[in-house]
Amino acid sequence: MDLREKLNILGDAAKYDVSCSSSGSSRCAPKGGFGSGCEAGICHTWAADGRCISLLKVLFSNACKYDCAYCVNRRSNDIPRATFTPKELVNLTMEFYRRNYIEGLFLSSAVVGSPDNTMEMLVRVAKELRTVHHFGGYIHLKAIPGASARLLFEAGLYADRSSVNIEIPSDSALQYLAPEKNYESIYRPMNFLAERKIGYDSDHARHSPKFLPAGQSTQMIVGASGETDLQILRLSAGFYQQQQMKRVYFSGYIPINADKRLPAISSKPPLLREHRLYQADWLMRFYNFRHDEILDETNPNLDVDLDPKAMWALRHPEFFPVDLQTADYESILRVPGIGVKSARLIVSGRRFSRIRLETLKKMGVVLKRAKYFIYHPDTPASLRRLYPEMVRPLLVVKKKPEQLGLFDNYVPALPAAVSL
Amino acid sequence: MLAIHYDSSFDGFLSVVFEIYRQHLDVGDIVPVRPYAAEEGAAPDLFLQPFRVESDEESARRLRRAILNMAGEDILSLLDCAFRSEEPGIEMKIFAYLRKLFAQEGRNYARNPTSDEMLPLFTVARSVRREQGFMLGAVRFGKAPDGMYISAIEPKYNVVDMLAPHFRSRFPNGRWAIVDVRRRYGVCYEGGQVQFVSVEDPEAIAGIERSDEFARMWKSYYDSMAIKERLNPELLKRCLPVRYWKHLTERQVDASSLTIGGRNSEKRGGDGLGGANLPSAVARSRSLALSHGCM
Secondary structure, three states: OOOHHHHHHHHHOOOOOOOOOOOOOOEOOOOOOEEOOOOOOOOOOOOOOOOOOEEEEEEOOOOOOOOOOOOOOOOOOOOOOOOOOOHHHHHHHHHHHOOOOOEEEEEOOOOOOHHHHHHHHHHHHHHHHHHHHHHHOOOEEEEOOOHHHHHHHHHHOHHHHHHHEOOOOOOHHHHHOOOOOOOOHHHHHHHHHHHHHHHHOOOOOOOOOOOOOOOEEEEEEEEEOOHHHHHHHHHHHHHHHOOOOOOOEEEOOOOOOOOOOOOOOOOOOHHHHHHHHHHHHHHHHHOOOOOHOOOOOOHHHHHHOOOOOHHHHHHOOOOHEEOOOOOHHHHOOOOOOHHHHHHHHHHHHHOOEEEEEEEHHHHOOOOOOOOOOOOOOOOOOOEEEEOOHHHHHHHHOOOOOOOOOOOOOOOOOOOOOOOO | OOOEEEEEHHHHHHHHHHHHHHHOOOOEEEEEOOHHOOOOOOOOOOOOOEOEEEEEEEHHHHHHHHHHHOOOOHHHHHHHHHHHOOOOOOOHHHHHHHHHHHOOOOOOOOOOOOOHHHHHHHHHOOOOOOOOHHHHHHOOOEOOOOOEEEEEEEEOOHHHHHHHHHHHHHHHOOHHHHHHHHOOEEEEEEEEEEEEOOOOOOOHHHHHHOOOHHHHHHHHHHHHHOOHHOHHHHHHHHHOOOHHHHHOHHHOOOOOHHHHHHHHHHOOOOOOOOOOHHHHOOOOEEOOOOOOOOO
16 A cells, blocks of 8 residues: 555544644744744645645544444444554655645544554654654644553653544443443543643743643534533533633534434534534633523523524623723623624724724624624614614524526426327 | 836835925825836826836835834834735825824824724735735645745735745745745745845746645645535635635646646746756845744
C-alpha cells in the first residue's frame, strides 16, 4: 500500500472528528527548525462540506479493537485498514507544512493492541517532530482513554492541545452504545491533563516548559441518543468550568453504521440542531450567558426557528428596549443582532456622539433583528415595550416558497391506451 | 480644482497630503497611477486640472510623525490598512479624515470610531485585515527545482507585504517568495532578508506550483475530507470565495491539470521567470523594514 492510499484511508477515517482549531498557542520557530504558532489560529482551506481544514487530521491507525456502535472504525465494520509508520507521518507533516497546506498535525488513532501501545505511537510521532526536526507548528494529540499517566504527561509536553472525546452526552447511553467505554475512563485522562496544566501554568519562570499551551477540547455526538439540548449545554458548561476546556465541539450524528441501537441509516444528520447548539455555545463563551439562562427545565430544547439569543430576548421582554447611549456593555451584548465587535464600537463611540440607526447600519449591526430591542428617540412612546408575540413572527426567517413542479401532481386526463 | 496624480504608494499619498497643506492646493480628487493597470485608468475628469506630485520620503516621514502625535500608532496603521484596499476614492476619504484631525478639535475627534469620516475607514480596514488573515492560510507554496518555495496569490487588496513577517517567523531558515500576480510584485525571503521583487511574467510563476507528488496527495486528502452527507456548496463559497480557487492546489478541477501546469513552466523556465532564477531575474528594490522577533 503506498503512502497516498494510506493517507486517503486514514484521513477518511478521521474526518468525523470535528475539532479543527489551531488557536491558543503562540511561538516563533525553534532554533534550527521551522514552524510557528499563531495565537488566533489560521484556517487553511474549507472542504466541500464547508468545514474548515486547518490541521492535517489523520488517524495513526484505523485497526481498532473496540466495537463502538457509532464509529466507522469499529472492528465489526468491513473497511480497508491501514497504519502509518512514524517516519512516514513525520515526513508527510513536514512536507505539507512547508507548502503551507496545513497549520500542523492533528493525530488521533484507533486503539491498536492496548491503549498504552497506541498512545506511545502518538507520542513518538510528536516527540520526533519536536526534538529531531525542531518542528514548531501546531500539534493536537488525542489522549487515548486508558493510557498510563506517564504517556499522557509526555504527550502534554509535546502537544499544543489534547482532547478526549466524550462522544455520547450521558453515561448510560455511552455504555449502551460503546460497551468497552464508560465516563470514568474518559474523565480520568481529562482531569489528569487539566490538573497538570494548572500546575504548569502557575509556574511563571521564564524558561519553564509549557504544558498543553492551547488547553483541551472535547466533542460530543448530537442526535445519536436521546439527550435534550439542556443536558448537552449543562455538560459543556461543566467542561468549561471544571476541566478548563477551551472548546466543546458538537457533531451532528451521521448514520454510518446500520445498528439497531442507533437512528436509521436513512435519517438525515441534525445539522440545524448542531448549528443552534454552537450558537448557544458562543453565547456562553463570548456573551456572558449562563447555560441555565439559555435553557431551563420547562424549555429543555433550543428553538429551531430562532437563534438562541433572540429566543432568550423574547422570553425576557422586561429587559428591553436597551438604550444604547447609557446601557452597559453586557446589556448591549444581549441585544439580538449586535455582536462583540459592534458592541465594543458602540461603547467607545458613544462617548463622542449619539449612536444613530444609520451609524449602526454602517457598523454592520443586523438592524433587521436589533431594531425591535433597542431604544431610540424616534420610536413613539406607545411602542416602547416589547411584545414578544408580535415580534416573534417578524424574526423567524420565512422559508422561500418552493416552485411547484408542473408535473408533480399530474393526472392524465385520458386513461392510458390499452394495448391489445 | 486639481486632480492630483501620484505613484499609488502610501508614501506617495502622504506626500500628496503634505503638498496640499504646504501649497494650499484646492484639491478635487486624488488619482493613483498604478504601474500594473496603466492602460485601464478611468477617464480623466474634464473639470479638474491634472497635477502631479512626486513621492518624497522626507515629507511622508514628517506627515507620519504628525499623525502619530495627533492620533497614535493604531490610527496610522488603520489608515495604512484602509489605503491598501485600493478602493476608488479611498484617498479622498482618508484625506477628509486627516483634515478633521488636523483642524482645531482634532485630538478628541481622532479617537471617535463612529464619526462620519472614520467609520467607513474603519470598516474598510477591517476587511483588509480580514483578507490578510485569510491569506496567511491561503498561500500555497510550490517547490522550485532549486529548493525555493514559491507561491502566487491574487488578493483583492494590496496585502502581500503584510504577509512577510508571518512567514519570516515561520520559515526563518527557508527560502521563499510570495508573488501578487495581479499587481506584479511580491516579497522574496532569502538569507534572513525580505525584499520586494517586481515580476514581469506572473504566468510563469502560477505554472510552477503544485506539480509534485505532495501536491497530488494533498489534493486527494482534501477530497476525502468532505463528508458526503453534509455537502454544502453555499457554505463553502461563503468561507472560501470562488475568486481564490484559482491559486489553491486543492480546488483545481483534476490532478492531471496540475502536471500540465508544471510542464509548461519548465518549458518557459529559461526566459521569463522559471522560479529557479527568481531572485536573480527580478529587479530588487530596497529591503522591507520589518520588526524583528515574532509577528
